[in-house]
Amino acid sequence: MTTRAQTRPAERSAQIDFIARNLLSRAALLVRLLVKQVPTGDVSRTEVEVLAVLGEGPRRITELAELEGLAQPTMTVLVRRLEERGWVSRAGHPDDGRVVLVAITARGRKAVEAFRAEFLAALRSDLEGLSARELAALSRATQSLGSFVEELQRET
Numbered sequence: 001m002t003t004r005a006q007t008r009p010a011e012r013s014a015q016i017d018f019i020a021r022n023l024l025s026r027a028a029l030l031v032r033l034l035v036k037q038v039p040t041g042d043v044s045r046t047e048v049e050v051l052a053v054l055g056e057g058p059r060r061i062t063e064l065a066e067l068e069g070l071a072q073p074t075m076t077v078l079v080r081r082l083e084e085r086g087w088v089s090r091a092g093h094p095d096d097g098r099v100v101l102v103a104i105t106a107r108g109r110k111a112v113e114a115f116r117a118e119f120l121a122a123l124r125s126d127l128e129g130l131s132a133r134e135l136a137a138l139s140r141a142t143q144s145l146g147s148f149v150e151e152l153q154r155e156t
Contacts (some may be wrong), residue, residue: 034126054108
């Protein structure tokens with residue numbers, strides 16, 4: 001007969017495996033499903049993601065390409081398109097004139113804010129359909145995920 005204490009490591013291992021296999025793909029799918037509900041107008045999800053990264057500070061095109069998992073020429077085209085819309089600007093690096101930094105503009109920030117507002121409205125609407133029990137469980141999971149992310153950030 002197996003005692004409760006003996007099954008806990010196996011249960012824990014099974015939970016870790018389940019989360020490792022499913023968390024990222026389900027989070028990505030959730031984002032894609034919500035984006036489909038947002039009337040994006042003339043901005044793509046990738047453009048919003050790049051603008052959001054730039055909201056943290058100017059970046060090199062190579063950094064942006066790495067962060068988004070895109071080839072550098074693809075990112076260059078995307079940045080050019082954002083620049084034509086007035087959402088980003090390019091400037092030389094203060095310490096190395098050969099390096100070009102891309103920065104978000106005020107218009108770019110407004111575009112991100114508008115997209116996020118629509119995105120959050122869609123998410124809130126979908127959350128309204130959950131039962132009180134499902135909402136409480138998702139709230140606890142969200143808090144746990146936040147703690148997990150904070151821990152990972154401290155380690156890097």
